[in-house]
Amino acid sequence: MLKQNRLLDAAYNLFIEKGITNTAIDEIVKKAGVAKGTFYLYFKDKEDILEKLIIRKSAEIVKKALNEIKDRQFSSPTDKLICFMEYIIDYLSKNKYLFRFLKKDFSWVFFKKITENEEFSEIKAAKETFLSNIKTGYSPEELEIVIFMIIELVSSITYSSIVKEEPAPIEKVKPLLLDTIRKILEN
Amino acid sequence: MLKQNRLLDAAYNLFIEKGITNTAIDEIVKKAGVAKGTFYLYFKDKEDILEKLIIRKSAEIVKKALNEIKDRQFSSPTDKLICFMEYIIDYLSKNKYLFRFLKKDFSWVFFKKITENEEFSEIKAAKETFLSNIKTGYSPEELEIVIFMIIELVSSITYSSIVKEEPAPIEKVKPLLLDTIRKILEN
Amino acid sequence: MLKQNRLLDAAYNLFIEKGITNTAIDEIVKKAGVAKGTFYLYFKDKEDILEKLIIRKSAEIVKKALNEIKDRQFSSPTDKLICFMEYIIDYLSKNKYLFRFLKKDFSWVFFKKITENEEFSEIKAAKETFLSNIKTGYSPEELEIVIFMIIELVSSITYSSIVKEEPAPIEKVKPLLLDTIRKILEN
Amino acid sequence: MLKQNRLLDAAYNLFIEKGITNTAIDEIVKKAGVAKGTFYLYFKDKEDILEKLIIRKSAEIVKKALNEIKDRQFSSPTDKLICFMEYIIDYLSKNKYLFRFLKKDFSWVFFKKITENEEFSEIKAAKETFLSNIKTGYSPEELEIVIFMIIELVSSITYSSIVKEEPAPIEKVKPLLLDTIRKILEN
């Protein structure tokens, strides 16, 4: 499984460096120092390694953010969620190339994949704790949708803000974004 | 320019039908009934025709939505914007394949491209009227960002809701989405 | 040698099912439930297992046909040969996929290989009894050639008749074929 | 269409020289002096060029044989057919490598393909003249089958005789073969 990891690392660096489409499997295996056949031993094709990489990297970020808020005290679950989101925004700001790679896929869809994956059960547990503690006017079903909306919003705005500097640099956008999250959750 | 339009139409139908990556320029020219060289007379490459197509289709939708709200009376600019957004959501719900093609690119980024393009000056004018009439607590600069956020939010949520049915079908998501827009703008 | 048999059976089923070229050794070992290296313990390559399989299956058919005519009385050795041939034609008609696999290789060439193989000495004996009993105008040397011609003719015609239905279905071809054999041998 | 012919010639020479499986399309285009894409402009794959080559070469031989017997007088249509067959046997004896390439496919199946192909209408006409002139005890339907049998027999026996020298060299086999044809046709 050492070789599989070498392949994942090599693919990640190349995807970041020169884009996914411009990276040939030939280059991945060369960089990983394994034979071409070995790639196909562990991955179906480029799509496959890409998805595994996205899940892995997304999970890494989420874990870091969870770790950050774990031992701190918050006056409300909303504050906790906002802090969690802020950590992720800051992290992605500092890792522009990682974010460019994750694109808007770092969103609920992958959050969902992560929480469905047994490998990342701790994230699932954290999510459920969040949902059960937050007190809003929303029904549980509505709350799921609202949380989805928040994650998509953060992911989407942060992406264009960081990667394309649209509509403004992230420093200008972040306060408005966090303020918007608060508005959505409170009352 | 007849041939250019034949190419755009052919490309659109093929992109919708079998995806962008799976459509070869060979097929586009065959469907358009023109020679291969003719393609390169009008477009730089596949990216180029794709962008022109996205701008064209996005503008079409925006024009329809503007037309819809033109002659109606609204109690507030916020209501007007929400009605405008609702029209777009409904239109995209009915044109799932068009939306799948536009992906999340039907967003501010392209809205911006449209407003910058002389060809679509009426859209630009409409946007400016909107911005100057809406009364919120935001500064003009902040308002631009907030409108950006709303468009990204609508575009992003509607996309996953319609195309992937995540987090729920569009009927369930729409009321919450419109409600969220109101929350963001009011107060 | 259990594993060798498991490999032969697996290969046979796959060859029948999806053709020889389309069957990878990978699939054979997977179906046989043995390791890849084990294949090379018993067979040189795909060609090798194929040849062994053809000899094995061809011999099986010949044995069955010999068994069929063993205890029956015939008015002449020609009648006996014709009955032998008819049994084989009927058997192959019922086992179209087997025949498609054996192709035209179920012919003298392999009949020869079988008779040369110590493992199948009873077939060799039967062949020699045939040759010494049949009374025709041919010299022994000519008779060998004529018998070769008959086997090739039967194998070749039956093949296209059963597998491709050319020039006609086997029911129409068979009487003419047996009649032709009689013509060749008599006088 | 010059390039298409260059490809056909190159493929033929390589197929003869080193076998079909051992010839890469890369080599064919290199030998033909055209680009790789050009191959796929004219042929679907290796199978496709192979089939076209077999039909072309088979037709060539048949045409030569027809030409040979065209202006000669024969005491009976049977003699004419035997002479026709003998010409083909002799031709293939002299062109062992061509025959190895055509394998047993130089048979009725391809004779049929040729006669169905508009390009080779003269061959079709010749075949029909043959069939209508020959007088045997067979019904027209039976005669078709019998002619098929003869062609398969000649093709099959000549192949192993020439290519594998089984059951004997062609000089020994030929008289018996022609004699057999006569037996089949005469009463």
Added chain:
DNA sequence: AATGAATGAGCATTCATTCAT
């Protein structure tokens, strides 16, 4: 302006075979 035959770099994918365990 329009054509379409020709290009060939580029790439994914397969698979028989080996060998250390």
Added chain:
DNA sequence: GATGAATGAATGCTCATTCAT
């Protein structure tokens, strides 16, 4: 005897792009 991870040469095929007509 048995294994199966690792190999990497071999190869088929695509497709955007050009350019002489």
